Amino acid sequence: MTIGHKKQKEVLERLAKGKNIPHALLFSGIDKIGKKRVAIEFIKSIFCEKEKGFCEECYSCKSIDSASFPDLSIIEAKDRNIEIEEVRDLQNRLSLKSYNNSLKVGIIDDAHLMRKDAQNALLKVLEEPKGDTLLILITSYPQMLLPTVRSRLEEIKFSVVSRKEIEDYLVSLGASEEKAKEIALISSGQIGKAIDFLNDKEKLNYFNKAIKDIISLAHSEMYKRFDFAKEFKENQDEIVNVLDIWERFMRREILLKVYGNKGSLENYSLKKIKEIIDELEKTKYLIENTNVNKKLALENLLITL
Numbered sequence: 001m002t003i004g005h006k007k008q009k010e011v012l013e014r015l016a017k018g019k020n021i022p023h024a025l026l027f028s029g030i031d032k033i034g035k036k037r038v039a040i041e042f043i044k045s046i047f048c049e050k051e052k053g054f055c056e057e058c059y060s061c062k063s064i065d066s067a068s069f070p071d072l073s074i075i076e077a078k079d080r081n082i083e084i085e086e087v088r089d090l091q092n093r094l095s096l097k098s099y100n101n102s103l104k105v106g107i108i109d110d111a112h113l114m115r116k117d118a119q120n121a122l123l124k125v126l127e128e129p130k131g132d133t134l135l136i137l138i139t140s141y142p143q144m145l146l147p148t149v150r151s152r153l154e155e156i157k158f159s160v161v162s163r164k165e166i167e168d169y170l171v172s173l174g175a176s177e178e179k180a181k182e183i184a185l186i187s188s189g190q191i192g193k194a195i196d197f198l199n200d201k202e203k204l205n206y207f208n209k210a211i212k213d214i215i216s217l218a219h220s221e222m223y224k225r226f227d228f229a230k231e232f233k234e235n236q237d238e239i240v241n242v243l244d245i246w247e248r249f250m251r252r253e254i255l256l257k258v259y260g261n262k263g264s265l266e267n268y269s270l271k272k273i274k275e276i277i278d279e280l281e282k283t284k285y286l287i288e289n290t291n292v293n294k295k296l297a298l299e300n301l302l303i304t305l
């Protein structure tokens with residue numbers, strides 16, 4: 001069961017059991033909030049025999065979980081890219097007859113990682129859907145889809161999961177209330193991250209170290225910040241990870257300040273912290289999606305602290 005997203009699930013629930021399932025949907029919203037899980041549950045609701053929702057026990061539900069359901073194809077990026085061949089392959093599979101005498105479904109996860117040629121190939125599928133097909137694109141960067149592609153999708157927007165929902169869920173998984181509170185506070189509404197933190201102590205330690213770094217950098221002279229950028233390993237995933245943690249930390253600082261606590265950045269105004277968050281998001285976007293010089297981008301970011 002996924003946590004949160006009540007409204008979105010209600011809309012999908014109605015679609016799943018109705019006759020007018022759209023040909024193409026777009027699930028948009030930031031990373032790690034459960035978009036793909038909701039998509040999988042939606043597919044289960046379509047194929048499960050249960051009148052409302054899904055059962056998790058029938059052949060359809062089980063084989064959807066084990067990725068062996070013949071009417072469902074899922075495309076995921078390799079090396080941060082979705083090749084045009086994969087899109088064409090999906091097009092072929094969608095044009096075959098359904099095994100269940102029902103829909104053929106395709107999911108493209110991280111759909112923004114399709115380059116232009118792949119998106120144009122997809123456009124063909126969207127323009128001339130053959131038979132009963134359903135395509136679901138999932139992305140945290142919908143603005144990277146071609147307008148011609150995006151305009152053919154019915155968009156369902158997802159937002160973060162509330163802190164309370166995350167806390168309750170972690171407690172239901174066996175976390176102490178104190179631990180659940182701590183993790184919920186640093187998860188910024190991203191349920192996937194919260195579960196990672198609960199299951200992996202290393203991740204929590206890594207998180208705490210990155211926070212120590214940003215607090216010390218915020219109180220350091222410029223040359224020390226440049227040193228940090230210079231020494232940072234040239235590894236995209238790691239930089240993005242750390243930026244992600246810093247952003248979470250800044251959001252937590254805002255919450256603390258709003259509730260009247262000093263936080264770790266005592267001399268920073270709310271406005272300043274919000275500006276830093278904007279910079280963090282911008283830098284993360286550039287590093288993930290362009291060929292920007294990573295060290296320079298990191299330096300520019302650290303100057304704004």
Ligand SMILES: [Zn+2]
Nearest residue numbers: 048055058061
């Ligand atoms: Zn079922």
